[in-house]
Amino acid sequence: MGKRKRGRSVKKNLNQNIESNELVRAPHSFVIHRGISGGDTLELTKDFRKVMEPFTASSLKERKKNTIKDFVAIAGPLHVSHLSIFSKTELGMYLKIMRLPRGPTLTFKIHNYSLARDVISSLKKQRVVDAAFKHSPLIVLNSFSGEGLQFKLMASMFQNMFPTLNLTNIDLNTVKRCVLMNYNPATKLIDFRHYCIKITPVGISRGVKKVVQGKVPNLSRCNDITEFFTKAGMMSESEAEDDPNNHVVLAQKIASRGNVESGKSAIRLSELGPRLTLQLIKIEDGLLDGEVLYHELIHKTEEEKEEIQRKREQKRKLKEKRKKVQEANKKAKDELKQKLKDQSLKGMRKDTQNESNTELEKDDDAQYYKEDVGEEPDKDLFSGPTGVKRKHEPLRYKNKKKKSDSIDQKNRTNQNSMNKGNRRMNKFNKQNTNNKKVY
Structure with a gap:
């Protein structure tokens, strides 16, 4: 036989389920929206997902019937550590950031916001680089x-939402974005900003900078190329407004032109959006349901806190009691099912045993008949009572006749009528011959 031709198939990748340690340890996030639909809640949710890239579900499809438990259930296999919820009520918009799977939960009220498209459209020079979203941003x-406890919890929550940086082996080419969180003690508001980082060389003229960056210069107004490089006032872009604090000495080689290792460069920021003005309202110990550790608007006494703790403990004990009762009922129901199953099996065994006994009795009767008479009994002698229809035999109807039987009966009736007519003719001819006169 010839070789069997195999069809096209995809090669099995043995390492397809193995993830790198960097990917597993990086904090992942879900960003969803809840509450009253409409407005800019959905757009703001998409903009915040863009900020949290690449370790977030950018195309997460959520429905109204999905609950928080659904997202918590799938958070473990997907290494999701944070959940952000944008909600809208009649009083305003809120942002809830929680640590999965056991909290804490921080609730912020959104006083002002601007979408990313509005921020970018307001800039004179728009700079949006898709490659910048392939790496996580810096957090400042x-x-x-x-x-106060609230400052430590806020700082810890914001820092843990983004991957940590190792300054010894960090690649500066991957640092393309930064997130700025500024707290104002006077107003107790937090300003959220999102920027794109650009590094430009310092100390060179605009003409040199264009040539270094690979741009074709416009020499129509110059008599000589030296005039283009030495023309007065041709400083680099916004170099006169540069703050010396923005100048840094690069420790690595940058992919952009004009920036060399150990050279001086300037850091420029271009805003990407969105803009948020937040106020901390509440901190809960659990996942949307736990002890309130801090509240900006409501302050309770020690007696009220003890009463709330006592009610919470009673609720927890009642829940455990109900759980035990449910487990006991489930166990009793399983035992009853098993008992009924055993009884049905016993009944089936008795029926099979009775059938086997009847078969043995029939065999014994046939053997006794053979020994006494000396002949083999008929097949239907010990097969059971006559007139009993077996399951394998087809049903028969008395009144139903075959088509061939009806045809034969019709032919017989026709033949009888013909014979009767012939007898009548013979009798008539005989009478006529007897009555005939002889002349």
Whole structure:
């Protein structure tokens, strides 16, 4: 035989389920929206997903029937560590950031916001690089060193939402974005900003910068190329407004032209959006349901806190009691099912045993008949009572006749009528011959 021709198939990748340690350890996030539909809630949710890329579900499809438990259930296999919820009520918009799977939960009220498309359209020079969203942004916190539990929890939550950076082996080419969180102690508001980072060389004229960056210069107004490089006032873009604090010495080689290792460069920021003005309202210990650790608007006494704790403990004990009762009922139901199943099996065994006994009795009767008479019994002698229809025999109807039988009966009736007519003719001819006169 010839060789069997195999069809096209995809090669099995043995390492397709193995993920790198960097990917597993990086904090992942879900960003969803809840509450009253309409407005800019959906657009703001999409903009915030863009900020959290690449370790977020950018195309997450959510429905109204999905609950928080659904997202918590699938968070473990997908290494999701944070859940952000944008909600809209009659009083305003809120942002809830929670740590999965057990909390805490931070609730912020959104006083002002601007969408990413509005921020970019307001800029004179728009700079949006798709490659910048392939790496996570830097997180910069300002004025979060105040006294109080809320400052520590906010700083820890914001820092853990983004991957940590190792300064010893970081690649500067991957640093393309940054997120700025500024806390204002006077107003107790947090300013959220999202920027794109651009590094430009310092100390060269605009003409040199264009040539270095590979751009074709316009020499129509110059008599000589040296005039283009030495023309007065041809400084680099916004170089006169540069702050010396923005100048840095590069420790690595950057992919962009004009920036060399150990050279001086300037850091420029271009806003990407969105803009948010947040105010911390509440901090809960659990996942949307736990002890309130901090509240900006409501302050309770120690007695009220103890009463709330006592009610919470009673609720927890009642829940455990109901759970035990449910487990006991389930166990009793399973035992009853098993008992009924055993009884049905016993009944089936008795029926099969009775059938086997009847078959043995029939065989014994046939053997006794053979020994006494000396002949084999008829097949239907010990097969059971006559007139009993077996399951394998087809049903028969008395009144139903075959088509061939009806045809034969019709032919017989026709033949009888013909014979009767012939007898009548013979009798008539005989009478006529007897009555005939002889002349």
